[in-house]
Amino acid sequence: MNRTENAKLLQENPVYVVDGSRTPQLKAGGPPGPFRASDLAVFAARQLLLRMPFTPDTLDEVIFGCVSSGPDEANIGRVISLRLGCGERVPAFTVQRNCASGMQALDCAATDIANGRADLVLAGGTEAMSHHPVLLNQAMVSWLSDWNRARSLSARARLMGKLKASHFKPIIAILRGLTDPVTGLSMGQTAEQLAEDFDISRESMDRYAIRSHQRLAQAMEAGHLQEITPLYDRHGKTYEADDGVRPDSTLEKLAKLKPVFDRPIGKVTAGNSAQITDGAACLLLASAPAVEQYKLPVLGRILDSHWAGLDPARMGLGPVYAMAPIMQRHGMDSKDIDYWEINEAFAAQILACKKAWQDEVFCEQALDRKRPFSPIPEDRLNIDGGGISLGHPVGASGARIVLHLLKTLERKQAQRGMASLCIGGGQGGAMLLERIAS
Numbered sequence: 001m002n003r004t005e006n007a008k009l010l011q012e013n014p015v016y017v018v019d020g021s022r023t024p025q026l027k028a029g030g031p032p033g034p035f036r037a038s039d040l041a042v043f044a045a046r047q048l049l050l051r052m053p054f055t056p057d058t059l060d061e062v063i064f065g066c067v068s069s070g071p072d073e074a075n076i077g078r079v080i081s082l083r084l085g086c087g088e089r090v091p092a093f094t095v096q097r098n099c100a101s102g103m104q105a106l107d108c109a110a111t112d113i114a115n116g117r118a119d120l121v122l123a124g125g126t127e128a129m130s131h132h133p134v135l136l137n138q139a140m141v142s143w144l145s146d147w148n149r150a151r152s153l154s155a156r157a158r159l160m161g162k163l164k165a166s167h168f169k170p171i172i173a174i175l176r177g178l179t180d181p182v183t184g185l186s187m188g189q190t191a192e193q194l195a196e197d198f199d200i201s202r203e204s205m206d207r208y209a210i211r212s213h214q215r216l217a218q219a220m221e222a223g224h225l226q227e228i229t230p231l232y233d234r235h236g237k238t239y240e241a242d243d244g245v246r247p248d249s250t251l252e253k254l255a256k257l258k259p260v261f262d263r264p265i266g267k268v269t270a271g272n273s274a275q276i277t278d279g280a281a282c283l284l285l286a287s288a289p290a291v292e293q294y295k296l297p298v299l300g301r302i303l304d305s306h307w308a309g310l311d312p313a314r315m316g317l318g319p320v321y322a323m324a325p326i327m328q329r330h331g332m333d334s335k336d337i338d339y340w341e342i343n344e345a346f347a348a349q350i351l352a353c354k355k356a357w358q359d360e361v362f363c364e365q366a367l368d369r370k371r372p373f374s375p376i377p378e379d380r381l382n383i384d385g386g387g388i389s390l391g392h393p394v395g396a397s398g399a400r401i402v403l404h405l406l407k408t409l410e411r412k413q414a415q416r417g418m419a420s421l422c423i424g425g426g427q428g429g430a431m432l433l434e435r436i437a438s
Contacts, residue, residue: 006111007304007329014288015110015302016436020124020403021048021229022281025242025391028130033278034233037066037395038073040280041080041126047229048282049084049122053294056085060118062092063108064282065101065125066395068132068173069094076126077105084122096395099345100421100429101125102281103305103398107431109285110302119290124282127395131278135171143167174276180425183312187345187424188261191268194316194352202267205347206254209272209388212344216385217247224384224411227281227403242390244275272347277391281399300406303416304329304432310366311426316349317366318428319420320356324367326418326432334374338414341401343421344386353422354381383408397421402431409435 021044026033035043041064049056062081069076081092097104102125109123136144143163150156179186185193194200219225220241231239249271259266260273286296308321319342327333334357344350354376356362363369384404387397398421405417413435420430 003306003325004329009114010110010303013114013116015113016286016288016291016296016298017300017302017402017406018284018286018291018296019048019051019299020227020281020283020399020406021045022227022396022400022403023231023279024228024239025244025277025279025393026239027244027391028276028278031130033128033130034237035128035231035278036073036131037069037126037128037280038076038079038083040128040231040278041076041124041282042083043231044124044126044229044280045080045084045122045282048284052284053296054120057087057090059086059090059120059122061109061112061121062086062090063095063105063121063123064092065095065097065103065105065398067096067098067101067127068177070131070133080126097427097429098424099343099392099394100398100423100427101395102400103402103419103421103429103431106283106285106302106399106402107305110305113285113287119287121285122282123285124280124399125396126280127393128278129174129276129393132174132177135173137167137169137171140167178424180312180315182425185313186261187315188268188273190313190315191273191346191348192262192266193313195267195348197314198352198355200267200348200351200355203251204351205267205272206251208347208351209254210249210251212382212385212388213246213249215383216242216245216389219384220245227407244277244391245385245389268346268348272388274345274387274392275390277393279391279393279396279400281396281403283399283403298436300409300433300435302431303434306430308428309426310428313426315424315426316345316352316422317356318422318426319353319430320428321366322428322430323418323420324369324373326430327373328369330432334376337416337418338380339383339405339408339412339417340376340381341386341405341408341417341419342382343392343397343401344382344388345392345422347388349422398429402433405433406435409433
């Protein structure tokens with residue numbers, strides 16, 4: 001089935017988003033955080049399912065995105081399903097598309113519903129980045145293998161003599177995972193490439209970062225993050241809000257930060273990049289018959305989605321490559337979208353996407369489009385902040401931005417929204433959403 005046929009299928013067999021929930025996003029720093037990835041997902045999903053007029057074992061399927069679930073959570077979607085009480089008969093699986101894993105889970109769920117294979121699907125994403133492992137290097141693994149095969153004290157004594165300090169140098173999985181294995185570039189270096197390509201200044205990147213923090217702080221104060229459900233750790237401590245917001249950020253403070261990925265002349269810093277966090281988000285998707293049978297409320301529907309590939313060295317432009325085909329299929333320009341959620345991996349990446357979107361030469365050469373799109377309005381993009389201020393738990397962000405966009409459409413009484421992410425490895429994902437008026 002091609003993408004046009006898939007969009008038509010979604011029109012003929014509507015896929016509704018009933019409701020959703022997410023955890024606070026907690027900064028990862030120092031020791032592993034209090035919650036594993038499955039813990040986060042269970043907290044978010046349990047509160048969502050408690051609001052439903054059916055029991056968890058009524059679900060047809062559970063699908064979760066996760067980039068690194070760890071050895072104790074193999075096929076984490078199934079672990080989550082069983083812990084939620086969905087029962088052994090409800091199948092579950094896990095998807096991995098790097099930064100867009102949560103959106104991929106929603107896309108899989110929507111496809112199954114549109115094709116008539118399911119009526120009720122719990123889908124989302126989760127990531128405990130603070131729990132990403134520290135690994136032994138290859139030299140140490142080989143040494144341990146030799147040690148295990150040694151059968152005499154003399155053989156082990158010889159091996160002890162071969163042990164070097166370099167054997168103990170660890171591999172930080174999260175850092176290795178944020179480096180593209182084909183190009184050899186870290187995600188931050190790809191952002192530096194975009195800053196160079198589109199002549200984006202350090203000051204403009206820092207200003208964007210300040211805007212993200214200010215918007216999140218305003219949203220928190222105004223109570224616009226009602227999709228958050230609290231977390232409780234084993235010591236009774238409560239976590240009720242995203243803890244990465246810095247409303248006191250200023251240009252002067254951000255200017256003091258040194259480049260992280262291209263020293264000493266780079267522009268990408270910790271201050272204008274997404275924070276590394278732990279978090280989960282999930283949504284309940286339903287067919288029209290299920291909505292009618294259980295008299296479910298409806299937050300919105302999924303109208304279309306698109307996945308695109310591009311140069312891994314410029315992966316941050318993924319949203320442009322993914323959003324453009326959707327816009328063209330539906331005959332839309334920017335004015336036809338009421339609100340946008342584009343994941344903030346880096347300020348440079350967001351600003352580059354905005355420039356590429358309205359660049360005539362880029363649109364013609366990269367998108368095969370005769371004229372550029374009109375600008376995405378500042379007051380319609382990431383209106384409550386984004387990854388720079390609240391973090392980017394890689395497996396969860398795709399689900400989080402879809403959920404928050406639907407909540408934004410509801411709050412603003414608007415009709416259409418576009419959610420999109422760049423994806424490490426040179427991809428982009430996008431989803432067109434529509435609010436259903438109650």
